[in-house]
Amino acid sequence: MVKRRERIRHLIELGGLVQKAGLVDLTRDDRAALYGAFLTLAAMLKGADAEHTLALWRRGGKRAFEAEAEAKNGQG
Structure with missing residues (x-):
């Protein structure tokens, strides 16, 4: 139960960063666009x-x- 709460808190904090960066508004809350952007960032980190x-x-x-x-x- 504690691990689950920690994971949920972690995910909420990450979502907060997405909001704080303005990405939700800039993409008009387009989840596909956000996911695509994250995939691009991940690819950059594999370079x-x-x-x-x-x-x-x-x-x-x-x-x-x-x-x-x-x-x-x-x-x-």
Whole structure:
């Protein structure tokens, strides 16, 4: 039961990231388009530059999280 809850929480958090990135609105909630995009990302991570690509994405994500935190702290 605990593992199931952890898995559900994990999936909800991943869905939240999709929403936070604006992908739901940008694709007009088109699940096929989102899935296609994820398949493209997965293919990129199977390529020769996978580590470089992942590092770029990680850096961009960290910057976005930091900017969000700063904006939240600035609002009080």
